Amino acid sequence: MNVSPFRFFIVVGLHPMHNLVVLTAVTVAGVWTIAISPGEIDSALGLLLFVQMFLASTGFLVRARRGHFDPILTSVYERRSVLASHWLASIAPGLVAWAIVCSAVWAVGGGLYGSALYGRRMVAMVLVSTLAWTAGFPLARSAAGALWLAGLFAALLYKADLLGSAPIGIPALSSLTVLRHAGVAVVCPFLLLGTRVPFAPGSIAAGACMAALAMLSIWRFADLFDFYLRDHA
Amino acid sequence: MKTRLELAAVTKAFGAHRVLNQVWLQVRGGETVGLIGANGAGKTTLLRVAAGLVRPDGGCVRRTDARPAIRYFGGEMTLPADIAIRRWASLFGVRMDDRRRIGQLSRGSRQLLGLRLVLSGTDAEILLLDEPWEGLDPDGSEWLTDTLRRWRGAGAAVLIASHRFHDLDSICTRFVMLERGRCIPVTAQDHRPRVEQLVQALTRRGRQ
Numbered sequence: 001m002n003v004s005p006f007r008f009f010i011v012v013g014l015h016p017m018h019n020l021v022v023l024t025a026v027t028v029a030g031v032w033t034i035a036i037s038p039g040e041i042d043s044a045l046g047l048l049l050f051v052q053m054f055l056a057s058t059g060f061l062v063r064a065r066r067g068h069f070d071p072i073l074t075s076v077y078e079r080r081s082v083l084a085s086h087w088l089a090s091i092a093p094g095l096v097a098w099a100i101v102c103s104a105v106w107a108v109g110g111g112l113y114g115s116a117l118y119g120r121r122m123v124a125m126v127l128v129s130t131l132a133w134t135a136g137f138p139l140a141r142s143a144a145g146a147l148w149l150a151g152l153f154a155a156l157l158y159k160a161d162l163l164g165s166a167p168i169g170i171p172a173l174s175s176l177t178v179l180r181h182a183g184v185a186v187v188c189p190f191l192l193l194g195t196r197v198p199f200a201p202g203s204i205a206a207g208a209c210m211a212a213l214a215m216l217s218i219w220r221f222a223d224l225f226d227f228y229l230r231d232h233a
Numbered sequence: 234m235k236t237r238l239e240l241a242a243v244t245k246a247f248g249a250h251r252v253l254n255q256v257w258l259q260v261r262g263g264e265t266v267g268l269i270g271a272n273g274a275g276k277t278t279l280l281r282v283a284a285g286l287v288r289p290d291g292g293c294v295r296r297t298d299a300r301p302a303i304r305y306f307g308g309e310m311t312l313p314a315d316i317a318i319r320r321w322a323s324l325f326g327v328r329m330d331d332r333r334r335i336g337q338l339s340r341g342s343r344q345l346l347g348l349r350l351v352l353s354g355t356d357a358e359i360l361l362l363d364e365p366w367e368g369l370d371p372d373g374s375e376w377l378t379d380t381l382r383r384w385r386g387a388g389a390a391v392l393i394a395s396h397r398f399h400d401l402d403s404i405c406t407r408f409v410m411l412e413r414g415r416c417i418p419v420t421a422q423d424h425r426p427r428v429e430q431l432v433q434a435l436t437r438r439g440r441q
Contacts, residue, residue, distance in 0.1 A: 003324050011320050012313060067311025074284045074303045227286040229277060229307060
C-alpha cells in the first residue's frame, strides 16, 4: 500500500454520512445567522463546537481491532504518523466548517473573525477537537461526545457554581485558581465563546496545555497498543 | 535466501491465558511456511505479532528492515463493510469500477476481493495470510495457489495459517504446528502423503 495515512483515513471515511449532513446544516445555519446579524458569531460557533464534540470522537481502537486499519498499520508508516493522520482526518470537517463561518464573518465585515481564528474562540475549537479525539480513542464512534455531553449536564446540574465561578481578570490569581479555571475551560469550552466569562490568559493557556498533554499521552504510548482481533484467539 | 522474518522466544498472554509461549520461528525469502494448529491455538495472534499489530510480552520479532513492506490479510471480516469497493481498491492502486459496498458482497466474494487487493503486485518482502482459502470456490482457490507461487518466486517470505491441508500442501515448503503456545516443526515420518501425516499430527496431539 503506497497511499499516505491521511488519504487512507479520508477514503475509509471516519464520519458517517448523517454526521456530515448535520455539520453541513449547522454550517449553513451559521453563515445565515451571521449574514443576518454579524454580532451573533458565538451562536454559530457554539453550534459548530457542539457538532465537533461528536465528529472528532471517531474512535480508533474499536475499528483497529476489527481489522479495518490493518493495511495502513502494517504499511511502512510509523504508528505515530498513522495516529496523527487519524486525528487530522477526524477533525478536518469541523475545521473546514469553522473556517467557512469565519470567512462569512470576515465577508460581512464583522470584527470578531480574528478571535475565531487565533483567539480564545479558536482555543475552544482546539480543546474540543483534541479532547473529543483523545477521549474517544478507545471508544466507539461518537461515544466520547455523548459522554462529554452527559458530563456537562451533570456539571451544570450539580456544580453550577463551579462553572459560574470562572469570572476572572483579577490580576493576581493563585496557581490553584488558574488551574481550576483551566479545568473549567476544559470541561466546558463553550464558556470560552463570548466575553461574558472573562478567563485569564493563563487559565486559557493552561487549559490548552492540559488538552495537548492528554493527546500527547496517546502518542507517547502509541507503540504499546495491541490491535488484536476481537473475535480471534 | 536470507531470513526475512524471525520470531525469537515470543511470548504473549491475554490476561491469565498464555497464547504464545517461547515461540521460535524463522521464515526465509522464497520460503512458504504453513502454520497449522487446533482452533484457539493462537495462529491469528502469532500472525498479528509477526505483522507488528500485536506487541509481544516477551521475546522479539526481527525483520530485515525496521519498517519492511508487509502484506497481511486477516480474512474477509476485517474489511470495512460500509465502503465502496472501488474506493477500497484505490488504496491498493487497483482500478475497479464496482460501486457496491463491500458489505453487499457474499462472504466468498469479500474474501476474494481482500486477497486480490493484498496480493496485487509482489512488492512486499513479507506476506502473512490467515485462513486465505476460507470461503473460496475452486477457481478462487486455484488463483490463490498460483498467485502465492508467484510471490514465493519473487523472493517473499510467506507465512500462511490454514486448516486446508491439501491447499497448504500444494504451496508450502515446510510446516510448523502451534501447540500449547509453542511452534513445533512437522516433518515427514514415512512415505505416506504429507497431508495424511499433517492430519495425523494434529489429531494425535489434540488427543494427548
